[in-house]
Amino acid sequence: MEAKMARLEKCADAVATGSGMAAIAAAALTLARPGDNLVASTTLYGGTFSLFTQRLRHFGIEARLVPTEKANTRQALTSRIDARTRFLFLETPANPTLDIIDIAAWADAAHALDAACIVDNTFATPYLQNPATLGADIVVHSATKYIGGHADIVGGVITGSQEMMRRIREEYLHSFGPVMSPFNAWLFLRGLKTLAVRMEKHCDNAHQVADWLQSQRIVRNVYYPGQATHPNHPVAKTQMRSFGGMLAFEVKGGLQAGKAIMDKVRLCRLAVSLGDCETLIQHPASMTHGTYSRSERLQAGITDGLVRLSVGIENAVDIINDLEGAFKQV
Numbered sequence: 277m278e279a280k281m282a283r284l285e286k287c288a289d290a291v292a293t294g295s296g297m298a299a300i301a302a303a304a305l306t307l308a309r310p311g312d313n314l315v316a317s318t319t320l321y322g323g324t325f326s327l328f329t330q331r332l333r334h335f336g337i338e339a340r341l342v343p344t345e346k347a348n349t350r351q352a353l354t355s356r357i358d359a360r361t362r363f364l365f366l367e368t369p370a371n372p373t374l375d376i377i378d379i380a381a382w383a384d385a386a387h388a389l390d391a392a393c394i395v396d397n398t399f400a401t402p403y404l405q406n407p408a409t410l411g412a413d414i415v416v417h418s419a420t421k422y423i424g425g426h427a428d429i430v431g432g433v434i435t436g437s438q439e440m441m442r443r444i445r446e447e448y449l450h451s452f453g454p455v456m457s458p459f460n461a462w463l464f465l466r467g468l469k470t471l472a473v474r475m476e477k478h479c480d481n482a483h484q485v486a487d488w489l490q491s492q493r494i495v496r497n498v499y500y501p502g503q504a505t506h507p508n509h510p511v512a513k514t515q516m517r518s519f520g521g522m523l524a525f526e527v528k529g530g531l532q533a534g535k536a537i538m539d540k541v542r543l544c545r546l547a548v549s550l551g552d553c554e555t556l557i558q559h560p561a562s563m564t565h566g567t568y569s570r571s572e573r574l575q576a577g578i579t580d581g582l583v584r585l586s587v588g589i590e591n592a593v594d595i596i597n598d599l600e601g602a603f604k605q606v
């Protein structure tokens with residue numbers, strides 16, 4: 277499993293962990309010590325956000341956040357990095373707003389001050405994007421999502437140089453112990469066999485659903501990096517081979533309308549995970565991103581009415597019909 281992930285991410289080595297959060301915590305706590313700081317974009321998976329802004333504080337590590345709308349501005353980065361910055365951390369596409377961040381620019385800014393650049397590649401998978409070829413030093417995954425592909429296992433992966441993976445194994449995994457079980461590694465290997473065909477279908481379906489959503493009167497905004505109207509589409513085109521299966525949209529009527537839609541769909545399942553063969557729908561403000569305060573959420577672009585869709589590999593017409601039925605009732 278580790279050897280395959282290293283090759284897929286075009287890295288020298290990889291370490292498999294018990295979950296995606298274990299992968300992120302292992303990388304962070306191997307690199308940073310009390311008195312150090314990290315720089316991260318504000319729009320992150322809720323667990324990563326609370327690890328950085330709350331838990332790492334207990335270890336004397338400070339999180340400096342870059343507002344997502346400034347994430348592609350060099351000055352916003354350089355003003356936050358100093359000699360005690362151990363790593364820059366970004367998610368692209370970001371969970372749940374689908375913002376796209378320029379990986380090469382973040383890697384350059386990190387290297388200028390000898391910091392590492394860590395990219396969470398969960399949404400894109402190595403099939404669509406290889407952060408290491410753009411300068412990232414470490415790539416992390418919640419393998420729970422597309423790598424497994426069937427929403428029935430939990431795991432994580434870290435890829436990078438042999439020296440960095442040696443440090444993560446010796447300084448973190450051996451002591452703290454969040455390793456991947458052999459059985460789960462076998463299930464992830466089985467998932468990897470179909471990664472390519474699944475990702476092709478996820479991308480194709482998501483594009484169709486995003487285009488359809490954009491034509492709906494009840495929908496205020498659609499966030500899908502594959503659409504020319506997405507503000508970061510030009511960056512996405514330079515660093516991704518295609519645009520993935522995740523999208524978000526905002527409905528008129530805010531939280532109430534969003535919740536009503538989630539109650540009315542029948543094929544799309546109300547669930548927090550993503551990257552499953554089946555379409556999953558969820559409400560970031562109350563579910564995956566409940567660890568943010570309201571003002572932190574709004575700063576990260578996670579509005580009350582935002583609905584996130586992990587578009588599955590069903591027939592796209594079935595997904596659209598399901599959403600249309602819910603929209604009509606709402």
Ligand SMILES: Cc1ncc(COP(=O)(O)O)c(C=O)c1O
Nearest residue numbers: 295296297321371398418420431
């Ligand atoms: C982008 C991203 N990174 C990391 C994680 C954490 O992964 P896990 O649930 O495997 O701990 C998630 C979980 O949703 C995620 O969406």
